[in-house]
Amino acid sequence: MNDYKIVIPARYGSSRLPGKPLIELAGKPMVQHVYERAVETGVKDIVIATDDDRIAEAARGFGADVVMTSVDHENGTERIAEVVKLKGWADDAVVVNLQGDEPLIPKALVEQTASGLLQHPEAGMSSLCTPIHSDDDAFDPNVVKVVTDKTGFAMYFSRASIPWDRDGYKVQPGVKTSKMPVYRHIGMYGYRVGFLNQYASMEVSPVEQVESLEQLRALWHGVKIHMSVIDEPPGHGVDTPDDVTRVEQLLAELAGQ
Numbered sequence: 001m002n003d004y005k006i007v008i009p010a011r012y013g014s015s016r017l018p019g020k021p022l023i024e025l026a027g028k029p030m031v032q033h034v035y036e037r038a039v040e041t042g043v044k045d046i047v048i049a050t051d052d053d054r055i056a057e058a059a060r061g062f063g064a065d066v067v068m069t070s071v072d073h074e075n076g077t078e079r080i081a082e083v084v085k086l087k088g089w090a091d092d093a094v095v096v097n098l099q100g101d102e103p104l105i106p107k108a109l110v111e112q113t114a115s116g117l118l119q120h121p122e123a124g125m126s127s128l129c130t131p132i133h134s135d136d137d138a139f140d141p142n143v144v145k146v147v148t149d150k151t152g153f154a155m156y157f158s159r160a161s162i163p164w165d166r167d168g169y170k171v172q173p174g175v176k177t178s179k180m181p182v183y184r185h186i187g188m189y190g191y192r193v194g195f196l197n198q199y200a201s202m203e204v205s206p207v208e209q210v211e212s213l214e215q216l217r218a219l220w221h222g223v224k225i226h227m228s229v230i231d232e233p234p235g236h237g238v239d240t241p242d243d244v245t246r247v248e249q250l251l252a253e254l255a256g257q
Contacts, residue, residue, distance in 0.1 A: 004114040004190070005045040005093060006038045007083050009076040010059070010100035012052035021055050021100045023244060026251040030238060031055060032062050033103030033251070040107045048100075049083045075214045077189070081196040091194035094118055099188065101238045104250055109234050113190040116226040123153070124195035124223040127215070128186040130230050137184065138176035144185040144213060146227060154225040157185055157213050186233060189215070195223055 010021040010031050017023065021031035031048065038046045048059045051071040059066045067086055073079045080097055089095070094117045096110055109128060116126025129146050137143045141159040149155055156162065161169075165177035176182055195218070205220035207213075218225055238247055 002042040002044065003094075004043060004118065005089065005095045006041070006043050006047070006098050006110065007080045007095055008034055008038060008046070008048045008098045008100050009079045010034075010048055010050045010052075010055050011079075012050070012055055017238070017241070017244075019054075020238065021050070022058055023238070025103060025238075025244065025248050028062075029058050030103050031059060031100050034098060034100050034105070035059070035062065035064050037103065037105050037107060038098055038110070041110050045087075047083055047087070049079050051079075077191070077196070077199060077214060080191065081199050084193045084196050089193045091192070091197065093193045095191045095193060095196070097189045097191065099237070102188075102234065103238065103247060105188075105234050109186075109188065109230065112228045112230065113188050116228050117190045117192055120224075120226045122224055123226040124192050125215070125218050125225040126190035127154070127225060127227055128188050128230050128234075129183040129227050130186060130233050132176065132182045132184045135174060135176045138182050139174060144187070146183050146185040148183070148227050152227055152229075154215075154219065154227050156219065157211070157215055159211055159213070183227075183229070184233070185215075185227075186230070188234070 012019055022029045025033055047067050048064045049067050049069050050056050051069050056066045067083050069079050069082045076097055094114055096113050113126055117123050132138050138161045144157055144159060145162050146157045147155045147162050165179055168177050202217055202221050205217050208216040238244060
């Protein structure tokens with residue numbers, strides 16, 4: 001299955017790791033590792049979207065197709081929306097957002113994200129989630145939760161523990177409900193180009209601002225988001241200096257297999 005496109009947003013600015021896409025991991029810039037994960041899918045159209053000449057130069061150096069985008073985008077969705085407009089991709093095309101700080105992402109998860117749209121034409125977006133087993137994660141506001149309907153479409157995303165077990169949490173506060181699964185949202189997205197072409201003109205929603213979750217803008221405006229459930233979270237991403245060391249070790253282990 002490779003009838004979709006991949007865009008890798010790669011922004012130089014980062015509060016915790018400036019120049020993150022160019023951090024060297026096992027002898028290569030991180031963005032090159034991410035690009036190689038994309039190539040493993042067999043997808044023909046793979047684009048690195050950046051607002052920085054240094055990233056563009058590095059990406060072209062290893063043969064990537066680069067699109068220069070505005071420095072004013074507030075999130076990756078806006079950056080990808082600019083790419084699809086510049087590329088002139090058809091409204092029914094499917095695009096997967098492969099984060100530029102996920103050098104260990106398995107190709108199966110990229111394919112599963114695309115599949116959520118390819119198999120559900122009524123969806124404008126797709127994403128992934130995984131069951132939460134830890135009480136701490138269930139109540140951690142940094143762990144985003146999602147509740148879906150019976151057909152696998154997102155009903156709501158929140159930093160709070162949802163669904164809220166009204167009776168159970170009275171008796172055992174801080175202990176994850178056993179009445180139904182609690183799912184962690186994995187921030188990997190697929191988009192239909194038609195949705196991206198509308199996104200820029202969609203009014204920012206109150207719930208998006210309150211929760212600080214950009215995907216709530218889509219739900220607010222009635223866009224369906226299909227969620228695929230995976231058993232385990234994806235490979236380790238890079239957000240902190242400690243992550244760099246950990247990911248380098250994992251890449252070395254993979255290279256030695």
